[in-house]
Every structure is written in structure tokens, then in C-alpha cells.
Amino acid sequence: MHARLATTGLLLLCAVPAGAAEPTGRHLAVMESRSASVSAAIATAGAERAGPGAPRLGIATVDGSARELAALKRDPRVEAVVPEYARDLRRVPNDPSLATAETAAGTPPGTTEQWFLARSGFPAAWDVTTGAGATVGVIDSGIEGGHPELAGKIGPAVEFGTAEGALSDADGHGSHVSGLACAGTDDGRGVAGAGWGCRLGVVKAPLLRDEDVIRGIQFLTDNGAGAINMSFGGGPPNAALDQAIDYAVARGVVLVAAASNEPDTDQGAPASQLQPNNAQDIGAGRGLVVTGVDAGDANPAAGIGPQVSLASYGFFSGSGAGPPGLLSTYTSAVTTREAQLCFCRKTLGGGDNRFAYLQGTSMAAPLVTATAALLAEVNPALSAAEKIRIVKQSARRAGGAWSPEVGWGILDAGAAVDSARRADRVLPVSRARARRSLRLKRDRRGRTKVQRVRIAWAASDPQGAPALVPSGMASVELYERRGKGPYRRVGSGRAPRGSLIRRLRRPGTYTYVSVAVDRAGNREAPALRPDATLRVRSAKKFPRRGR
Template identity: 45%
Template sequence: MPRRLPFLLLLGLLVCAPSAQATSPTGRLVVRLADSGAHSKTHAAALVARAGGRLASGRVPALGLVTVRPARGGSLTELETGLRRVPGVLRIEREHRGAPRALPNDPALGSQEPAAGAPQDTPLQWWASRQNLPAAWDVRQTHRATVAIIDTGVDASHPELAARIVGGDDNDPTPGAGPESVDEEGHGTHVASLACATPNNGIGIAGAAYGCRLLVYKSDFSDASIAESIVEATDAGADAINMSFGTTAGEVAPQAVRDAVEYAHDRGVILVAAAADEPTDGQGYPADLLQPTGTGADPAKGLGLSVTAANFVDRRASFAGFGSQISMAAYGAWNTGSGGPRGLLGAFPAADVALERAVGGARPCNCRTVVGGDRRFAYVQGTSMAAPMVTGVAAMVRRLNPDLSADEVIAVLKQTARREPGSGWAPDLGWGILDAGAAVAAARTLDRRAPATKLRVSKRRGRTLNLRIVGVDRAPSGVQRSGIASYEVYRRIDGGKATRIARTERRRVRLRLSTGRRYTFWSVATDVAGNRERSPKRPDVTLKTR
């Protein structure tokens, strides 16, 4: 449902969340033993005892597995280190406990869609599970991502949004317009709820980004207002910025908006814009800034994501933009030509708004509805409704793995989008329909953080020096560490040139020293993903020989 404005047109519109529980460590180790040890409980207990541990309740002889806990007063780390020295121990893993998957209690997730033409067992919020949001929400490190919405403001008193708003600004100079906490149009409230509606509150819907923090920037969609809002949202810490508005095709973006887009992109913010709300291959800006003409088929090209709308049967909605400026799609309408709801269900202001009135020749939306006795909801369709769901997932990916660049997050969402097996980019839906679970799963495997090591003197006798490398591969919580692949040891003698004296997969290095010298040593590690530790500012070991 576009808002009619001079020069700019508004463009066009989950679900299993985790409970408060999350995957947690059990304080035990799962150990793979050589077969002879695994089949004998007595023998297995003896092996484990040598490392200062004791058998726990879990044992799977067919796989050679035993579960081990530290002896009283011992630590898991010490036990793990000890077991690595015991012959017959093949593998050691820290044990974790999962949690049952659970849906939030928002009624739209389970209540039947009442519109004629909706199949049985189609929930009001049917697009949630179709976009695999439950799998993303089960990863607690995606929670509390920060999403910025540049739009017509929001009804900040709405129970779906009140607890989510953490900041924003009024960048709409229109005389008589209220602050960012007031939405006279209805558009901004609906868009914001699809990204960030409060989950598990027993009311209405759940937004795409589970428990996200919401920044609201009210705009009249003039170039200066857009630029100001993008920069303010970036400086306020937005993980992703949603722009469900745009110009008519062919309008050339001014340098002010270009500069603001580049400002956000260069600082790692994911920019998302709605494609055109008409079947055209020209999306107007900001969408065509984020995915310029001819670049859609290249997952490495673009400054953000230009999002078109898919319908209930996984085709491009009849009203939505297409072509080489399209990055990907998300659901934005039922739009099958055979009944169904009038759009996607979302939050709506309590007061009557412009979308409900015949303003500037536009027809009233006839979109307000009641959910659980509450009339502050509406069905609205458009690319405007598709974009905020992509924005919410982009923000969750950024929250999960902050080491990824903006370009890497963009590529993850494109490459994991759902499409026909073996196919690639296509003009109608770009790289395909949003798959939140697949995007989060892919981001968890991308280790971009370098290891950290230090050298320690383990033994020194005469002119023989034994050095021990203490190292750990690092990654954000929830991201898989690739593991250290190799270590390098460097030496400097009497302040001279640094020389690499060893490259090894082992953690111990033995050296011969000369008399009357001053030595400094340090280590640098590289992990399997190729991340290389920076050389330390100060050496790890300094010593003099006589």
C-alpha cells in the first residue's frame, strides 16, 4: 500500500522462537576411547582416572563413547588436558545440553487465517515458518539485534513496539507532523512490527528479529531527511537499516543519499530497501543504489539488499518489481488471485490513519482487523512488508557474527535464500526467498577472528631452552571456531632482526642458545579459516644467557 508523496513513493510488507532456555554446557566431557577400553567399564574408568577424572552416567560402547566428569576439586580444562596425554583416548568433546523447541505464545502464530481461500491449518502469520525463522530464533546469540526503521514514525504506545524502542529521531519537517513516536500514516507502525514486534507477549504477532532493539527515524522521505536518518542510525549502533520507500524508476540518486549509503556500508551496517511496488525493472532509489542495474546476479556486488515481494505460492507478487536490480525476495502478500487475506498481518496505530482514508486520490486500504479483541492490527501488502523481514534477519546475522563485513552478511543472505535446487539468481525473485535459519546457520560457520597465543618457558637447562605455546582459537559466542592450524615462533637476538625459527603444528619447541646474548621470543598462530594472529607489541619471553 504506497503512500502518495511528491517525488517519492512508499514501496510496498515467523515462527518458532526459543524459550528462555538455551543450549548449555553440562560440565562433562564426551570421550571416544579405543575399542578395547570402551567395552570394559572397569578399563575405561581406569583410563579416565589416570587423567584425574571419573566416569559419568553416559556410555555408548558401540561407538566407543564414555562420559567423564572431573574428580572432586578438579576442573574440566585440567581433565581435558590430562586426557590428551592418555594412550587410548581418541577424541574429547565438551558436552552440551539442548532445550526443547518452543513457539512464542503470540496468537497469530497458531490461529487459523479466517480469510476465504486460505487452506486449513494456515496460521495468521503463515510466512514465519515458510521463511524458516524458528531455526534462527533458536540461536540465542541472534537476540537483541538493533534494527533501524526509516519511515512515517511508529505508534510508540502499541504493545507490540513499546518495549522494543530504544532511540530514534524526528527528521520529518512537515508542519503539523508529530514526533517519531506518532504515526499519522500507519505505514511505519506496520513495517516496524514485521521486523521487531515483541515476541512471546501473548499479543498479535512476533517480529522477524527476535527481541530486537528498535531505532525509529521519522522522515518525509526528502533526500536530506533520508541522508540524515541513515547517518544517525549508523552512529546509534544499528545492525541493519530498513527503507521501505523509494522514488520512481529513472530518478538519479543525489550525492547526499549516495554518501549516506556509503557511510553506513563502510561501517558494517546492512542496508535494505523495498523494490518497486509495480511490475517494473527499474526500482528507483535507494533500492537501485543498493543493487545497481546489472549487478543482481553477482552475490558479491552491491551496497545492500533490494527486496521484492513473493506471494503465498512462492512466485513474485503481481505488483512487485523485478529485474537486475533485485537482490532477493521475502513474503509481501497473499496475492494468488484466489481469495486469501488482503496482505500480511501487522501492528497498526490505535487512531485512524491516512491509509484508511481517501487521501490524494488513493483508495482507503480497508485493512484494519481485530486480533484477540484488539483492533490495533491490519492486513497490508507490498514490497514494504517484505523488506523489514529481510532487515530483521540481516540484523540477527550481524548480531550473531559481528566479525563479518557488511558485504559478507549480504552475500550470506543471498546465497542461503530458498530457490529451486541447482538454480541461481533469477529476475523475478533474485537469489530466492528469505531463509532465516539457513542464513544464521551459514554465519555460524564463518570464522573471521584470529587465534591468540603466548609463549611460555617450560624448561631451561644450560643452553637448551624448551618453549611451550599456549593458544586458543577465538570466535564470537555461537560461531564455530575453525581451530588452530599452525604456529610460528619468532626470535630476536640482541635487538636485531626478527627471524622465524619454527613453523609447527606442535605446541612445544626446543632450542639451543648461545652465551652472552639477549633473546626475545613470541608466537603467531594461523587457524584453519586462514585468520592469522598479529605479532604482539611486546615479546612473550625475554631472557639473557651468560
């Protein structure tokens, strides 16, 4: 059985990061207590006031050299010194279709042409990332390369199985899917894409042969795709597709396949190979299988059952009311579905008629694919399995459980991105400090006295990437070694900065290593060399008294 594009038959025929904050060059000093002398601390460090601050909150706006700011940070009266940023307003793209009212008969008042982006939580996702470094791979019928909403977004492109040109699309399906994922956004025209600033990796494979699909997966994986959209399916699984799937997953790529457009429980390959009847286990699967829901959050008779990972908007109404699908980019060619009187093409501002309404699970899948690519951009340390789980866990669902109709729920891109940015995979760092040398002393009887030595540490939990939220420090462990013996743990603390007293009475070379652990359970990488070395010298011998 040949693979098929996952759009409905007759239905289809009718069918902010918050902007990048900029540093001001000033810093904010946070005092340990509101009663602490701000002026004295600033003067001691040699820094200067740079603004009124917020005295009642114990915050001073300061300016100074790196050395002066470091001195201010060391002052015991100061809790922290942090850079000041000029924040942007929340991201709201200016693409007309996000705000233009939908006029199709039967559409409820207040519905916009691209209602599905807000309902899927993308504005909240865009508050964190605009996906500028993300790449969404699309294996489909091609792409309208000259479309103003797509031309500037196309990255690596290749054609398999035909020789018509990778940047052409006689069917329109690939252009529509590509626009849903990555159409030009915040450009003041046409439509917006779910992935905002993402670029597109294009594999034109209109025959959808297994070989073409396999080569497409490999090509997109090798060319940096964070997620790959496969809005097609049907037929049995095979071992060759398995190899391609494993190749992508091992390299952190999230594969997304559309479910059937019929209420089938067997979604066909490649979907059945991504989620082989184990969708009820949230940790199972090698990708995401997406069924469709309508504006009423109901499955209108698309794929169901144990191969469905989650749902996304792919329809407006199962009754035929309202627009005939989701609005996106389209091809300039007259397509077969138009010859069959789908009346799906739409002309937007400026007279450009390369837009259309299409519906089906094919349209639901790219919203999920764009989300997975945003997760990869926000948190590059996440594995494919972790991203897949986050998308499922963050989906909106009644009762918190998996169901045959919508899987783990309906896509919530904002919740998924927020979960990804809080998934701390960055190792904490620390360093121990000690004096360099120490000479032991003797008591009046000539015995070696115990010497008290303070060993200090400083630890931090790095952010890793701009949008990430560190989990924070949990503890710091201190290890000591004498000579060439083994390291042994001699103490720990919960504060990022701390110290302990060691009581030493034996000469030798002592080395110290601190190991930080953050609240996410990440443990600092083993040290290649000691943090600090203390040489303890023998006590001087008492001079022998003459007789």
C-alpha cells in the same frame, strides 16, 4: 518526483537461539580411547565422578576445582574436559497468529495467519538467536507507540519534517513495517516479529524528504542500528543520499530498501543507489533491494531487473485469493486506505483491532532487514558487505543463479544466520614454551656439543561469541630469534598442541614466538613480546692440566 511508500495502490487498499543453554556446573571428560582407565585418570587429578557418564563412548561426568579439572585435562589419557550444559527445547514462539489458521476465502488448508515467517526460515534462525541485542532501524510514517506489541520494543526515536510526535502514526504503514520486523514475540498474544527480541530505532519522517531520510540514516547509525529499513522509494539518485549511505555502510550497517510495486527495472532512490544496476554481481552493492513474491514463490508484478538483490514475501496471491497481504501491527487511527474501503484491519484475541493485512514490497523489506540485524547480533565482526553477501548467497533460488524476477532468490533467514555463525573472523591464539636456561657442554676434545632443546606450543581457535562456530586450527608456525637478529621460521605443526626439537650450539639469548592460523585463513596477530626466552650459556672451559 516525491519519494513514495512502497506499497501497492489498489492491492494495498485491499490489503530459537535454542534458548540460552545453562551450565550445570559439572564437566564432561572425553577419553582418548574407550579402553583408557577413566577412574584412574579422575583419581590422579583429584576430581570426582558426578554422574554415570557414557562409558561406552569414553565419556565421564566429573566435578572438581579448577585446578583439578586442569590437571585432568593435562592427563594424556584425556582428550578434552568440557563444561556440561542443560539444553532448552527448540524455540517456538507462542504468539497465536503463528498457529491460528487463516480463514480468508481462497486460502489453502493449513495456512496460518503468519505463514510467511516459517516459509522465510525464521524458526531455524531463532534456534540460533532471538535477537535480544539487535536493533532494527525503521524510517517510515511513525509508529503506534502504545501498541502492546510495539511499546516494549521501542528504543531511540526521533521525528523529522513534522511535529506530531515520533511515537504516533496516522498512516499505519510504519507501524505495520515495525511489527513485521520486531513485534513482541513469545508473549502469548497477537503476532510475532521476524527479529523476535530485537528493539526498534524509530525515525518518523512522513514527508520522506531526502533531508529527513539522510538525517534518519545518520541518527539510526549513531544509535546502534544493525540494519535500517527503507520501505519507500522513487525518483532519481543524488549525491547527498550517497553520503548518508556511505556513512552507514562504513560503520557496518546494512541498508535495505523496497523495490517498486510495479514491474519496473528502475527501482528509484534509495534502492537504485544501493544496487545500481549491478545485482548480477553477488559481491556488488552497498545494501539490499527487496522485491516481493507471493505464497506461490512468484513475483506478482513487482520490481524486476538489475537493481533487485533478492525477494521476500510481501503478498499472498496475485489473483486476490486468500488474505490481502501480510498480517502485522497497525495504528489505532482511521487511515486513508480504510476510508477507501480496504477492509484490511483485523481484530485479534482480546478485542484489539490494531492489526492489519497490508501487501507490497514494503512488507517484504522488513523481513530482510530483521534478518540482517540478526546477522549483526550473531557475528559482530562481519562487515556490512559480508552480511549483504551472506543474505544473497543463502537465499533460495532455482538453478543457483540470479534472475530478474527474484534476484538471488527468496529470503532464507535460517540459512543466512547459520552462514553468519560459521563465518570465522576471530583470530586464533597460541603461545610457545621453552625452558629458561641451558648451559652448553663440551666433548672430550673440548669442542662445544650440540644441545637438543624441546620448544612446545599450545594454540586454540576461540569461539568469539556464544553462537559462533570456530573454523578450527589449521597450523601453528614457530619462529626463533637469536639476540637482536631477525625472527626466522624454524618449524610448524598441524596439531593445536605440539613441539619440536631445536639443536643449539651457540651461546646467546634465544626468543620464540608461535603464530596460529585457523581453517578460515585467520592469522594470529603479531606478538608484542616473545612467548618464551631461552638463555644459552657458554660451556665451561676444561681445567688446564698441570705439567
